[in-house]
Amino acid sequence: MNHRGSAARRAYRLALLIESDGPGGAESVVQRIATGLQDLGHTVLPVILSPGQGWLSGRLIRQGFDVHLPSLARPVDPSFARGLAAWARRQRVDVLHAHEFTMGFYAGVAGLLTAVPHVITMHGGVTFAAAARRRWALRWSVNRAAATVGVSDSTCQHLADSLRLRRDRVELVPNGVPITPGDRDSARRALGVDPTVRLLLSVGNLYPVKGHATLIEACGLLAQERTLPPWRVVVAGRGDEAAPLQARIHALGLEDRVTLLGLRDDIPDLLAAADGWVMPSLSEGLPMALLEAMLARLPIVSSAVGGIPDVIRDGENGLLVPAADPARLAAALASLLRDPDTATRYGANAFAAANGTFSASTMVSRYLALYERALGVAPINQAVA
Numbered sequence: 001m002n003h004r005g006s007a008a009r010r011a012y013r014l015a016l017l018i019e020s021d022g023p024g025g026a027e028s029v030v031q032r033i034a035t036g037l038q039d040l041g042h043t044v045l046p047v048i049l050s051p052g053q054g055w056l057s058g059r060l061i062r063q064g065f066d067v068h069l070p071s072l073a074r075p076v077d078p079s080f081a082r083g084l085a086a087w088a089r090r091q092r093v094d095v096l097h098a099h100e101f102t103m104g105f106y107a108g109v110a111g112l113l114t115a116v117p118h119v120i121t122m123h124g125g126v127t128f129a130a131a132a133r134r135r136w137a138l139r140w141s142v143n144r145a146a147a148t149v150g151v152s153d154s155t156c157q158h159l160a161d162s163l164r165l166r167r168d169r170v171e172l173v174p175n176g177v178p179i180t181p182g183d184r185d186s187a188r189r190a191l192g193v194d195p196t197v198r199l200l201l202s203v204g205n206l207y208p209v210k211g212h213a214t215l216i217e218a219c220g221l222l223a224q225e226r227t228l229p230p231w232r233v234v235v236a237g238r239g240d241e242a243a244p245l246q247a248r249i250h251a252l253g254l255e256d257r258v259t260l261l262g263l264r265d266d267i268p269d270l271l272a273a274a275d276g277w278v279m280p281s282l283s284e285g286l287p288m289a290l291l292e293a294m295l296a297r298l299p300i301v302s303s304a305v306g307g308i309p310d311v312i313r314d315g316e317n318g319l320l321v322p323a324a325d326p327a328r329l330a331a332a333l334a335s336l337l338r339d340p341d342t343a344t345r346y347g348a349n350a351f352a353a354a355n356g357t358f359s360a361s362t363m364v365s366r367y368l369a370l371y372e373r374a375l376g377v378a379p380i381n382q383a384v385a
Helices: 025-039 055-062 078-090 101-114 132-144 153-163 184-191 212-222 242-251 267-273 288-295 326-338 340-354 360-374
Strands: 013-018 043-048 095-099 118-122 147-150 170-172 198-203 231-236 258-262 276-279 300-303 319-321
Touching: 013 025, 013 101, 025 043, 025 055, 025 095, 025 288, 025 360, 043 055, 078 101, 095 101, 095 360, 101 118, 101 132, 118 132, 118 360, 132 153, 147 153, 147 360, 153 170, 184 267, 198 267, 198 288, 212 231, 212 242, 212 326, 231 267, 242 258, 267 288, 276 288, 276 326, 288 300, 288 340, 300 326, 300 340, 319 326, 326 340
Parallel strands: 013 043, 013 095, 095 118, 118 147, 147 170, 198 231, 198 276, 231 258, 276 300, 300 319
Antiparallel strands: none
16 A cells, blocks of 8 residues: 555544553643544544553543554564554555654554555653664664654754764654643642642652652752742652652651642643642653643743753743752742742743644644655655644
């Protein structure tokens, strides 16, 4: 099935492939791409490895998508590749759009077997680069891909460096998020937060790379400051670090100051309830949670890692601090708590920087342009970034 040079059609059959099925930024991007493409009249066919956590697949199934849930028996699984190719033929797939390493490789194999073009998006995961065989596998697929995408400048550069590609071989398509207003008053009541309390929010899975241990240490330092207005920190997310983080909160006597909320499905309400937003990560691409906070007009304090400095300008629309530095993080948070007027200005500037560039509709339009280019519908040099 060779689509190169085919005539333009009003609707396409587009497969979105991702290996993970839990709550996270890349998974949220896939859901938003799927929803946006469907709203434009295209048929979207999600492919997610099974067994998984059921978070993304469950959401897509509830939205009415026909989700394909194949199993991968081993890292190198020829039967999986053949099965994926057979499925693509049956579904008359026009483009395979793979997210992250595993599906990025297998989309290349399935594309080779079916002559269906494939697109690869990397969201900031860097673990693939640790093993030479994984770098070789992804480079092979990238060299066959109609387009290879990074979600931030730093992600693009890392991918190019790891695979020894020219930087212009990797295209930039920033993540996009919808603007979803939340209910501030009811959310603060549900959290038990008094109107006089300054509420700081952090959103992210409880894994070491997200840096929540640094945030808790910073909160311990903040608690020693006697001149700050009343404040609380809430962390939305789940993961293996929940127990040790809770133990450290107890050891520092922060139970009344810091709350681990677990996995939440009311992020818009939490954003509306918050007065500031914190991202203490050790490594990132371009986090979806960061963009959501910017579009919620929140002042942001973040570690200066990955693609974050591409969108947060220190002292203009937020504050940047070194990763894994509790003292610097505490000082930045204290400055926001002491100066609400500056915090409000940062939030307004963050919204202005994110609105439009990082909207979900803009992201979907950029990917659709890539699909059409892969199908020969658009000129090969069409700009999408």
